[in-house]
Amino acid sequence: MTYPFKIERLASLQAAARRIADLQGRAAILGGGLELLDFARSGADQTPEILIPIRQIAPMSYIETRSGEIRIGAGTSIAEIADSTGIRRVAWPLTESANAVGSSQIRSQSTLAGNLLQRPRCWYFRNGISCFKNGGNTCPAATGDNRYHAIFGGGPTYSVFQSDPGLALCALQATLVIVSPDGERTMPVTDLYVDPKQDASREHVLKPGEIIREIRITPLTDRYVGTFMKIRERSGFDFATVSIALIYNNFHGRFKDIRVYLGGVAPRPYVPEKALNQIQYKKLGRGEIPPAADLAAEGAAPLEHNAYKIPMVKRLFREAFEVTYEKLSWRPD
Amino acid sequence: MDKAPVSFRINGKTWSGSVHPLKRLLDTIREDVGLTGTKEGCGEGECGACTVLLDGSPVMSCLVPTCQAEGKEVTTIEGLVRDGELHPMQDCFIQEGGAQCGICTPGMIMAAVAYANDPDSAEDMREALAGNLCRCTGYTRIYEAVRCAMEKMGDSGRSGKKDEGSRKKKAGAT
Ligand SMILES: Cc1cc2nc3c(=O)[nH]c(=O)nc-3n(C[C@H](O)[C@H](O)[C@H](O)COP(=O)(O)OP(=O)(O)OC[C@H]3O[C@@H](n4cnc5c(N)ncnc54)[C@H](O)[C@@H]3O)c2cc1C
Ligand code: SF4
Ligand code: FES
Ligand code: FES
Numbered sequence: 030m031t032y033p034f035k036i037e038r039l040a041s042l043q044a045a046a047r048r049i050a051d052l053q054g055r056a057a058i059l060g061g062g063l064e065l066l067d068f069a070r071s072g073a074d075q076t077p078e079i080l081i082p083i084r085q086i087a088p089m090s091y092i093e094t095r096s097g098e099i100r101i102g103a104g105t106s107i108a109e110i111a112d113s114t115g116i117r118r119v120a121w122p123l124t125e126s127a128n129a130v131g132s133s134q135i136r137s138q139s140t141l142a143g144n145l146l147q148r149p150r151c152w153y154f155r156n157g158i159s160c161f162k163n164g165g166n167t168c169p170a171a172t173g174d175n176r177y178h179a180i181f182g183g184g185p186t187y188s189v190f191q192s193d194p195g196l197a198l199c200a201l202q203a204t205l206v207i208v209s210p211d212g213e214r215t216m217p218v219t220d221l222y223v224d225p226k227q228d229a230s231r232e233h234v235l236k237p238g239e240i241i242r243e244i245r246i247t248p249l250t251d252r253y254v255g256t257f258m259k260i261r262e263r264s265g266f267d268f269a270t271v272s273i274a275l276i277y278n279n280f281h282g283r284f285k286d287i288r289v290y291l292g293g294v295a296p297r298p299y300v301p302e303k304a305l306n307q308i309q310y311k312k313l314g315r316g317e318i319p320p321a322a323d324l325a326a327e328g329a330a331p332l333e334h335n336a337y338k339i340p341m342v343k344r345l346f347r348e349a350f351e352v353t354y355e356k357l358s359w360r361p362d
Numbered sequence: 363m364d365k366a367p368v369s370f371r372i373n374g375k376t377w378s379g380s381v382h383p384l385k386r387l388l389d390t391i392r393e394d395v396g397l398t399g400t401k402e403g404c405g406e407g408e409c410g411a412c413t414v415l416l417d418g419s420p421v422m423s424c425l426v427p428t429c430q431a432e433g434k435e436v437t438t439i440e441g442l443v444r445d446g447e448l449h450p451m452q453d454c455f456i457q458e459g460g461a462q463c464g465i466c467t468p469g470m471i472m473a474a475v476a477y478a479n480d481p482d483s484a485e486d487m488r489e490a491l492a493g494n495l496c497r498c499t500g501y502t503r504i505y506e507a508v509r510c511a512m513e514k515m516g517d518s519g520r521s522g523k524k525d526e527g528s529r530k531k532k533a534g535a536t
Contacts (some may be wrong), residue, residue: 035364036383036429062427066386067406080384082429108419108483132493133473133484134410137419138426266492 034069035079038086042208042240045081050210050238058083058240060104060143063135073157074148075164083140083240090140092116099248103142103241107194111136119248122274125257126197132266142241145195145221146233149188150268151178161186161229168229176334177270180326180342181295186229187332189293190222191268196292197257198244200274206243207235213242222297232297252278254353259292260341269293271341275349279357284311289346291325294338303327304346315354315362322347370431372397373441383429387421388412390428391438399439399468403495410494413469414438419483420476422493439468442475450514451475451507460507462498470494474508478515 037056039045049056056079059065068074083089089104092113099120101110110116111127130136130144148154149162151170159165170178170187178187190196195218203218221233235241249255255276261267272292278285287309290298301324308321325346326339354360369378372395379394391414392398403411405424412424415437442449451471454460461467470491477483477490484490487508496504 034384036366059427062384062430063407063425066384066425066427069384070405112483128485131407132410133476133490134413134420134422134493135407137416138421 034076037079037081039081040086042083042086042242043210045083045086046208046238046240047210048079048238049081049240050236052079052237054237055079056081056237058142060084060140061106061138063138064143064147067155068148071155071157073155073163083142089242094248097248099246101141101244101246103243104140106137107131107139107141107144108133108136110141110194116246120197120201120246121249122197122200122255122257122276123194123246126193126259126274129193129257129259129269129272135266141194141244144192145198145218145241146235147192148232149186150191151188154188161225162188162231164230171332174334175332176337177293178332178335179295180329180331180335180338181291181299182225183296183330183332184226186225186296188232188296190232190295190297190299191293193257193259193269193272193292195221196272196274196290196298198246199290199298200255200257200276200288201246201249202288204245205241206245208240208242209236210238215245218244219298225296249276250278251358252280253286254278254356256349256353258345258349258352260345271338271345273345273349274298275353277353279313279359282313282359282361284308284313284317289349291342291345294329294342301325301327301342301346308350313354313357313360315351318347318350318354322350366429368428368432370434370436372436373438381428384427386424387414387416387426387428387431387436388423390431391423391436397438397440401465401468403465403469408495409466409469410473410491411466411469413472413494415472415476418476418479420473420493437472439471442471449475449511451478451511454507454510454514455504458503458507458510460499460504466494466496466498470496470504474504474511478508478512481512 057077059080059082068076084104089102091102107127107130117124153169154162198218205216257274259269259272275289277287304321304324311317322343326342365380366383381390401411403409407422407425413420414423417434473494
């Protein structure tokens with residue numbers, strides 16, 4: 030096995046950002062290395078020549094509460110997130126999603142930022158078959174074996190969003206702190222993911238030299254309920270066939286501030302608008318859930334082999350609302 | 363490409379050598395350190411055969427670049443023996459018939475030891491071993507072996523619910 034990489038150690042995140050920007054795609058941040066070693070092995074993706082281990086630049090692995098926010102270092106492992114009492118107390122959908130990631134080994138190795146930036150698990154792409162994601166201009170999944178592919182928002186690529194923590198962070202309206210060559214900025218995590226119609230070759234908007242430094246979450250108050258749930262083929266450990274992150278609150282007896290995202294069904298986190306609008310502001314009541322769930326797959330455009338996901342979406346939407354409804358501190362029925 | 367000096371502790375002893383920083387920890391352990399107890403199954407993070415402990419946390423050594431081990435403590439199957447005595451987990455795998463062909467066994471035992479040392483690290487035993495595939499035993503005997511070892515090791519062996527915040531610092535941490 031040959032190792033076409035070099036490791037560089039830099040003094041600061043800013044310096045790393047500048048170096049990566051200068052090298053335009055020939056250098057990258059090394060988090061836990063799970064993705065990068067996988068690509069080096071399979072040759073499915075171009076691997077950068079120069080890697081900069083992020084945890085050796087600055088303390089990147091921490092979970093702290095400051096200015097009323099939970100702040101998580103980008104290099105924090107998924108296992109540490111799963112284990113944090115603070116996160117469990119005020120951002121429990123993230124805890125649930127962290128526990129759903131891979132196996133205990135994968136959770137120990139994965140960093141949060143690396144997880145958010147993981148590339149599609151699509152079997153064509155991962156096996157090095159030419160497609161939009163690796164410089165080609167077709168999507169073999171569109172007409173091939175697409176049983177694990179998108180039913181919403183597909184075209185030209187039909188890969189699906191697979192980051193469990195990423196889905197929970199969308200529902201939590203988390204903010205990313207990004208270091209770039211010219212300074213630091215923040216960005217809602219919901220803006221991180223690219224519309225494949227704009228650019229089918231990539232999944233996120235970060236440019237070379239933009240480094241995620243921190244993830245910030247506003248704690249949920251006790252008016253909120255929420256959950257992360259995932260359907261997978263193998264019960265032990267698998268990527269989501271369909272997943273959901275849901276958060277809402279009781280506002281004077283009504284469903285309010287609903288944030289619902291579906292994973293495993295679209296190239297990026299998918300908001301089932303019709304279902305959401307159906308139930309938003311309705312008076313709290315168990316009876317409101319099924320009609321909304323019936324609309325959860327509205328607008329789906331399944332491919333030849335994945336229409337089975339439609340009933341799964343409806344069922345998961347319904348289950349997530351039912352489970353959280355039971356947890357409301359006040360409910361009429 | 364360029365090798366670089368790297369140093370870590372493995373099974374209680376310091377090891378220093380010169381390897382490419384991105385060489386898989388699995389290969390460094392087998393080829394450079396010379397401990398071949400750790401096995402390769404899939405090489406893609408799916409099977410768990412290559413599991414070792416990095417600062418006490420189970421990791422798939424086929425997906426860990428060697429540079430991530432710098433300054434850390436690596437424990438492999440060879441490191442479980444104390445004063446010539448097998449670890450209770452090894453004893454119980456023998457006693458309960460937890461191994462057949464044996465290819466999954468070193469990784470399975472390392473994942474099981476990590477769980478037995480820290481039962482709060484997973485919801486239950488099945489979950490703790492979900493990343494370790496075995497195509498021979500049907501798992502029942504493996505679970506029996508782990509239960510047996512956890513009793514010997516002084517834990518009741520029950521599937522402890524998570525006691526929050528008690529998990530040790532993970533390999534991902536710096
Ligand atoms: C067998 C297996 C099962 C899995 N199951 C699941 C699952 O069930 N659910 C799930 O959500 N995921 C799952 N994963 C995905 C896994 O969680 C990711 O591969 C992992 O999180 C990647 O993290 P890393 O730190 O190793 O990333 P790396 O490989 O280090 O990095 C990934 C990418 O992100 C870039 N990067 C890393 N950190 C930063 C940063 N701070 N700023 C900018 N760029 C950065 C890197 O340059 C690289 O391009 C699974 C993976 C495997 C191998
Ligand atoms: S779905 Fe996406 S990743 Fe898969 S073949 Fe099509 S373009 Fe490539
Ligand atoms: S060989 Fe490492 S997980 Fe299979
Ligand atoms: S004993 Fe053969 S794979 Fe487990």
